[in-house]
Amino acid sequence: MTERDETAGDERDASLHQTILADIEGRIISGAWPPGHRIPFEVDLAAAYGCSRMTVNKVLTQLAKSGLIERRKRSGSFVRTPTSQAAVMEIRDIAAEVAALGLAYGYRLVRRGRRKATAADRARLELPAGGTVLHLVCLHSAGPEPFCLEERIVNLAAVPEAEAEDFSAEAPGVWLLRQVPWSSAEHVVRAVEADGETAELLAIRPGRACLVVERRTALAGAFVTHVTLTYPGHRHALQARFTPAQARAPT
Amino acid sequence: MTERDETAGDERDASLHQTILADIEGRIISGAWPPGHRIPFEVDLAAAYGCSRMTVNKVLTQLAKSGLIERRKRSGSFVRTPTSQAAVMEIRDIAAEVAALGLAYGYRLVRRGRRKATAADRARLELPAGGTVLHLVCLHSAGPEPFCLEERIVNLAAVPEAEAEDFSAEAPGVWLLRQVPWSSAEHVVRAVEADGETAELLAIRPGRACLVVERRTALAGAFVTHVTLTYPGHRHALQARFTPAQARAPT
DNA sequence: CAGTGGTCTAGACCACCGC
DNA sequence: CGGTGGTCTAGACCACTGG
Numbered sequence: 311m312t313e314r315d316e317t318a319g320d321e322r323d324a325s326l327h328q329t330i331l332a333d334i335e336g337r338i339i340s341g342a343w344p345p346g347h348r349i350p351f352e353v354d355l356a357a358a359y360g361c362s363r364m365t366v367n368k369v370l371t372q373l374a375k376s377g378l379i380e381r382r383k384r385s386g387s388f389v390r391t392p393t394s395q396a397a398v399m400e401i402r403d404i405a406a407e408v409a410a411l412g413l414a415y416g417y418r419l420v421r422r423g424r425r426k427a428t429a430a431d432r433a434r435l436e437l438p439a440g441g442t443v444l445h446l447v448c449l450h451s452a453g454p455e456p457f458c459l460e461e462r463i464v465n466l467a468a469v470p471e472a473e474a475e476d477f478s479a480e481a482p483g484v485w486l487l488r489q490v491p492w493s494s495a496e497h498v499v500r501a502v503e504a505d506g507e508t509a510e511l512l513a514i515r516p517g518r519a520c521l522v523v524e525r526r527t528a529l530a531g532a533f534v535t536h537v538t539l540t541y542p543g544h545r546h547a548l549q550a551r552f553t554p555a556q557a558r559a560p561t
Numbered sequence: 562m563t564e565r566d567e568t569a570g571d572e573r574d575a576s577l578h579q580t581i582l583a584d585i586e587g588r589i590i591s592g593a594w595p596p597g598h599r600i601p602f603e604v605d606l607a608a609a610y611g612c613s614r615m616t617v618n619k620v621l622t623q624l625a626k627s628g629l630i631e632r633r634k635r636s637g638s639f640v641r642t643p644t645s646q647a648a649v650m651e652i653r654d655i656a657a658e659v660a661a662l663g664l665a666y667g668y669r670l671v672r673r674g675r676r677k678a679t680a681a682d683r684a685r686l687e688l689p690a691g692g693t694v695l696h697l698v699c700l701h702s703a704g705p706e707p708f709c710l711e712e713r714i715v716n717l718a719a720v721p722e723a724e725a726e727d728f729s730a731e732a733p734g735v736w737l738l739r740q741v742p743w744s745s746a747e748h749v750v751r752a753v754e755a756d757g758e759t760a761e762l763l764a765i766r767p768g769r770a771c772l773v774v775e776r777r778t779a780l781a782g783a784f785v786t787h788v789t790l791t792y793p794g795h796r797h798a799l800q801a802r803f804t805p806a807q808a809r810a811p812t
Numbered sequence: 813c814a815g816t817g818g819t820c821t822a823g824a825c826c827a828c829c830g831c
Numbered sequence: 832c833g834g835t836g837g838t839c840t841a842g843a844c845c846a847c848t849g850g
Contacts, residue, residue, distance in 0.1 A: 353834095
């Protein structure tokens, strides 16, 4: 297995590390090696790439540190389920977010529709003209109270399977997390005043400050989805811890 | 130089990597090796730690990737000026933030005082009772308009030199950046409604939504400063890009 | 042009853990 | 017990670059 043409194209002056790294990474984000897949052992990879084991080890160590794979002694190395973003900004799974507060999570689909991409849609997803998107509005609640309003558009060209889903029982974020093997994301955080509909759905007064997190998610260069999450400002804060050095096994 | 007692205490079962890494990192964040300092060459470090050059190389490579040092061929490796946090969330230097918008930066000290740490101060900096803090309120402007209101407390036990500064011409953030060799930080982002004084200073109507970024900065286990930055919500957004794998030389 | 970091090798030993 | 990843070695060659 894992035989490779090592002169794959634009890898002309890259180091051996980077060539192998890009190769393996490509297989993971493309879904060729889906989450849970066991990747070949170091010895086999070394043989396949025609290099020493240490070189492969360096690559796998880096992949493990960046969260793409998990390494288990005796068992091998496995592609991880994408959760590393959550470690940075824990807004990936709202249900988990609510559960962490010790509250009961609730979900309700407010609106669902398919439409030709508007100018705003195209800007958000960097779509060419003529694309179609799925438009979703959902409400997440924590205990008896609204927790977060989600407005989402999904690029149907990138995820055509989404059209068959009705999202009445499952939040689109969770569903997408399953569908898309891996992705990168851009975030924007703002403070806004609640407009009429937002205020009504969130059960707050219009004009109250809300924290808005916008995220768009890309896979292999194309944007898959854009989501706007609106939290009542007085009930929510984002937290993050940064250290110059990346996380390491603490002393 | 660089002679070390390699059995420094709680490094009993750590790998050789981690021992060396922790040691060098400690010298940097403690200020023993200040920004700009050239650290010993790989060969010398290997000799000092009694290991092979590759082991040292692994450590230095990791330090470089995490942003603590910069490596230059032929010159050696140098302790970097702390800017890696800015790469993650670019709110470290407000002057640069304003300049990036193409606007003229302005700074004004609104209030300055020294006080026994209040209960709120102690909570924010995790201070023991009886500590004293410097309390500062400053206004940053972009062009003719207020840009950001800064309210800051500085732990005088950690940075006694701050008491001699009046901060009338230089923002405390910039000054601290020079004083403190390295640090880690915790951020909290919220949306709030402007109260009376905030609104007046920011030249907005009371009740308008504002984006609030709180940051506290730690050095070697002790908190140095806590700052609350309040931005008019309609004029400011935080942006961040996350990728599962850490940044690498792109293809 | 000499010394630096960047990279790679061909081994080696070890701890651990699933078979 | 055997195979896995984790770690380390004692070299080596190269590209680059600053003195």
